[in-house]
Amino acid sequence: MTTPIIDIKGLSIAFGGLKALDDAAFQVGKGEIVGLIGPNGSGKTTALNCLSGYLKPSAGEIKFKGEAITGLSPDVIANRGLMRTFQVTKIARRMTLIENMLVGSEEPSNETLTSSIFGRSGLRNKLPQQIERARELLASVKLSHLENEYAGVLSGGQQRLLAIALVLVRSPDVILLDEPAAGVHPTLVGEFVGMINGIRKDTGTSFLIIEHNMQFIADVCDNVVVLDAGKNLASGPPDLIHKDPRVLEVYLGKSQDA
Amino acid sequence: MIELGLYFSALIAIYAIMALALNLQYGVGGLLNFGLVAFFAIGAYASANFSIAGMPILLSMVLATVIAAIAGALIAIPTMRLSIHYWAIVTISISELIRVISTNEEWLTGGTFGMPNIPQPFAELVPVSAYSSFFAVFAFLFLIGSYWIANSVAESPFGRVMKIIREDEDFGRSLGKDVSRFKLKVMALGAGMVGLAGALYAHLTTYISPQAFEPIVTFIIWAAVILGGKGNLKGSILGAFIMIALFNSTRFLGDYLDINAVTIANVRLALIGLLIMLTVLLRPDGILPERKKEF
Amino acid sequence: MLEQVLLNSVIRGSEIATLAIGVTILFSLLRFANFAHGEFALVGAYVTYFFVSVLGLNVWVAAALGAVLGGFVALLSDVVVFRRLRVSPGVVLLIASLGLSIFLRAVIAAIWGVEGHNYSDDLEQIYRIGDAIITHTQLVIIVVSVAAMAGFYVLLNRTQLGRAMRAMSDNMDLAKARGINVEVTIRWIWFIVGSYAALGGTLIAMDTQLWPDMGVHIILVVFAATVLGGIGNVYGAVIGSFMIGLLENASLAINWAFIATPFGYDGSLYIPTGYKSAVSFAVLILVMLFFPKGIMKGSSGDQ
Numbered sequence: 001m002t003t004p005i006i007d008i009k010g011l012s013i014a015f016g017g018l019k020a021l022d023d024a025a026f027q028v029g030k031g032e033i034v035g036l037i038g039p040n041g042s043g044k045t046t047a048l049n050c051l052s053g054y055l056k057p058s059a060g061e062i063k064f065k066g067e068a069i070t071g072l073s074p075d076v077i078a079n080r081g082l083m084r085t086f087q088v089t090k091i092a093r094r095m096t097l098i099e100n101m102l103v104g105s106e107e108p109s110n111e112t113l114t115s116s117i118f119g120r121s122g123l124r125n126k127l128p129q130q131i132e133r134a135r136e137l138l139a140s141v142k143l144s145h146l147e148n149e150y151a152g153v154l155s156g157g158q159q160r161l162l163a164i165a166l167v168l169v170r171s172p173d174v175i176l177l178d179e180p181a182a183g184v185h186p187t188l189v190g191e192f193v194g195m196i197n198g199i200r201k202d203t204g205t206s207f208l209i210i211e212h213n214m215q216f217i218a219d220v221c222d223n224v225v226v227l228d229a230g231k232n233l234a235s236g237p238p239d240l241i242h243k244d245p246r247v248l249e250v251y252l253g254k255s256q257d258a
Numbered sequence: 259m260i261e262l263g264l265y266f267s268a269l270i271a272i273y274a275i276m277a278l279a280l281n282l283q284y285g286v287g288g289l290l291n292f293g294l295v296a297f298f299a300i301g302a303y304a305s306a307n308f309s310i311a312g313m314p315i316l317l318s319m320v321l322a323t324v325i326a327a328i329a330g331a332l333i334a335i336p337t338m339r340l341s342i343h344y345w346a347i348v349t350i351s352i353s354e355l356i357r358v359i360s361t362n363e364e365w366l367t368g369g370t371f372g373m374p375n376i377p378q379p380f381a382e383l384v385p386v387s388a389y390s391s392f393f394a395v396f397a398f399l400f401l402i403g404s405y406w407i408a409n410s411v412a413e414s415p416f417g418r419v420m421k422i423i424r425e426d427e428d429f430g431r432s433l434g435k436d437v438s439r440f441k442l443k444v445m446a447l448g449a450g451m452v453g454l455a456g457a458l459y460a461h462l463t464t465y466i467s468p469q470a471f472e473p474i475v476t477f478i479i480w481a482a483v484i485l486g487g488k489g490n491l492k493g494s495i496l497g498a499f500i501m502i503a504l505f506n507s508t509r510f511l512g513d514y515l516d517i518n519a520v521t522i523a524n525v526r527l528a529l530i531g532l533l534i535m536l537t538v539l540l541r542p543d544g545i546l547p548e549r550k551k552e553f
Numbered sequence: 554m555l556e557q558v559l560l561n562s563v564i565r566g567s568e569i570a571t572l573a574i575g576v577t578i579l580f581s582l583l584r585f586a587n588f589a590h591g592e593f594a595l596v597g598a599y600v601t602y603f604f605v606s607v608l609g610l611n612v613w614v615a616a617a618l619g620a621v622l623g624g625f626v627a628l629l630s631d632v633v634v635f636r637r638l639r640v641s642p643g644v645v646l647l648i649a650s651l652g653l654s655i656f657l658r659a660v661i662a663a664i665w666g667v668e669g670h671n672y673s674d675d676l677e678q679i680y681r682i683g684d685a686i687i688t689h690t691q692l693v694i695i696v697v698s699v700a701a702m703a704g705f706y707v708l709l710n711r712t713q714l715g716r717a718m719r720a721m722s723d724n725m726d727l728a729k730a731r732g733i734n735v736e737v738t739i740r741w742i743w744f745i746v747g748s749y750a751a752l753g754g755t756l757i758a759m760d761t762q763l764w765p766d767m768g769v770h771i772i773l774v775v776f777a778a779t780v781l782g783g784i785g786n787v788y789g790a791v792i793g794s795f796m797i798g799l800l801e802n803a804s805l806a807i808n809w810a811f812i813a814t815p816f817g818y819d820g821s822l823y824i825p826t827g828y829k830s831a832v833s834f835a836v837l838i839l840v841m842l843f844f845p846k847g848i849m850k851g852s853s854g855d856q
Contacts, residue, residue, distance in 0.1 A: 091429065343585065347780075351773055528659035
């Protein structure tokens with residue numbers, strides 16, 4: 001059994017008196033697509049935030065590629081190969097799509113103050129290559145025609161596509177998606193499913209996806225983890241989880257589609 | 259009259275350098291530095307002290323710039339995580355603290371009496387009659403250098419990261435950018451530039467005292483950046499020009515109309531306040547808005 | 554000695570509190586640090602001065618009028634400036650308030666000049682409390698402040714307007730959904746915090762002196778009190794104000810030599826009076842860095 005690429009044990013965190021996560025644990029195997037579901041307030045986004053470094057858990061251990069990353073800052077984790085999107089899509093609204101992509105793809109050594117003042121010619125030489133790569137990625141999400149528009153003018157669905165392109169830029173090992181299908185037009189949802197499957201097939205990237213859209217989960221996930229009130233409730237393949245009485249009970253009365 | 263014009267030209271250059279620095283920090287980086295005048299003071303007092311003690315003036319100015327940059331970094335470190343409003347409040351408090359210290363510590367700054375007899379660069383080489391022209395050119399050379407640096411930074415990958423930080427820090431982190439380090443560098447760079455402006459000011463006026471370092475200086479630079487256009491470096495130079503012109507043109511009104519000088523000074527200030535409000539309300543992007551970068 | 558320090562702290566705290574409650578409410582409801590608040594105080598103080606010096610009114614009547622007019626100035630600034638920026642980011646509002654602050658101060662200074670003024674040149678009646686001295690004016694300042702705080706408590710808890718304010722502070726969207734007229738409430742809030750600030754300005758000027766830089770000198774201390782008490786927490790703002798008052802006065806009264814005596818220092822070590830205002834700034838910086846969420850629970854706001 002190979003080491004899972006993400007291994008979470010005993011994850012706990014509380015806000016004030018509220019336990020958002022209580023001894024939660026789950027894994028993501030290499031090349032696996034895992035869904036993280038649960039009713040509102042079950043701790044899914046909190047778990048994602050702990051995993052990606054935006055929150056510091058009070059207890060528990062998070063291992064990524066076998067190394068502990070608990071409590072590291074988000075940029076360090078991102079640089080190690082774990083990228084994420086946000087429930088409310090984050091992009092740079094007052095920068096063009098190409099600018100967004102350039103930032104996402106830039107090497108840290110080019111982003112120093114000294115290189116910006118003293119290494120101008122070097123940067124100038126590297127720029128065409130960077131722009132090519134940026135254009136490739138924009139083409140892969142069919143946003144090429146908007147490359148010089150400010151990201152803020154894009155529609156919600158287009159912004160999500162941009163966010164996904166940004167996450168792909170440095171070929172990460174793991175991608176965390178926070179409700180990628182929420183509020184997205186049903187036809188586009190199908191494209192997302194195809195996109196995620198395609199990426200996994202081509203590059204072996206692992207995914208952890210938070211979603212409420214059960215169809216989406218069923219179409220794309222190998223394995224599903226269910227949280228309720230911060231605790232593990234169940235885990236297994238989508239068709240089993242779909243029929244699991246405990247899961248159904250927890251979701252009773254709630255719509256199964258986003 | 260021409261003398262005065264040359265003096266004001268040099269002053270415009272000095273204020274323009276500061277406006278460029280602030281625009282880098284705020285327009286490009288989104289940092290709300292309300293404590294600019296502190297670095298202005300540090301640069302001025304440092305260069306004054308060094309040059310009076312006998313150090314060559316250019317070296318004094320370089321050292322003053324470095325000291326101001328270090329001060330900027332030191333201030334950035336503990337305040338890194340604060341929200342923009344808190345940052346504004348803390349930076350203004352720090353600058354006020356520095357002003358109080360400079361008012362009290364006579365051994366360092368001459369206290370309220372200030373520091374007179376600050377030497378001027380190349381004074382022995384340039385004939386007295388031509389010195390005003392010389393200094394104006396001297397100051398403008400530094401302005402050109404500052405603009406070149408500011409522009410290089412703004413257009414570079416570093417500049418792009420700054421813009422991302424301006425938009426959304428967490429987004430920047432999610433792309434692997436060490437936000438705190440970028441903020442630190444921008445603060446240091448901006449502070450250094452303002453310190454350089456301070457050093458120039460000390461050698462231009464040959465006398466500095468705490469009265470020259472009141473918060474109003476910070477506010478004038480802010481007005482220059484907002485009016486000129488945040489995110490647009492040429493706009494900052496324009497804004498500085500407008501502010502100095504505004505601030506000093508009404509000086510002459512007092513000669514023609516029978517109005518008290520203090521009243522005139524305050525009318526000028528009222529106009530600046532009005533300009534800030536009007537710009538924010540009617541033309542929030544300023545006269546020269548930030549240009550979209552197309553590839 | 555201790556009594557004098559405590560007394561001075563209470564006086565200073567009362568003065569700051571009248572401004573701090575306004576700043577904290579504006580900070581939490583409208584999401585920006587109002588840099589013009591000190592100038593509302595300034596306007597109040599000078600309007601009062603106008604009524605006293607030009608119209609010869611009794612100083613307390615003038616103060617009441619000054620408060621009302623100060624409220625109108627604040628209301629006007631919302632109508633003309635801040636209302637149009639309701640959805641703008643906090644930064645924009647902050648800069649607009651900066652412009653307003655510069656404008657108001659300059660107008661006042663243009664009209665009345667930059668020298669200091671006093672409301673009256675009569676000698677003060679002095680009372681003794683233990684070893685401490687308090688002037689008649691200072692006593693009245695405390696009484697008026699406390700009455701104003703009590704009045705605000707009543708407003709917040711026993712009136713419809715107060716209920717609306719609290720609802721908006723808890724959850725703006727919910728308040729709107731419940732039918733609370735947010736815009737009208739905001740107008741009222743500006744008027745009230747403006748008049749409180751104006752009253753506070755008059756009190757400060759009575760205690761010290763009337764001069765155009767009053768606003769600039771008080772605003773940072775007011776921010777410190779606001780942050781210390783937790784943004785959005787009116788009671789916290791009041792407590793924070795008194796704490797700041799105590800910190801300022803105590804730090805100057807204490808002989809800090811005890812820090813150096815382990816190292817063999819043998820003498821006294823007082824903070825020089827020239828640094829008096831620096832104490833407030835130092836306190837502010839420390840508060841912001843170490844207690845950014847305040848020492849009491851606050852409600853919404855930008856941090």
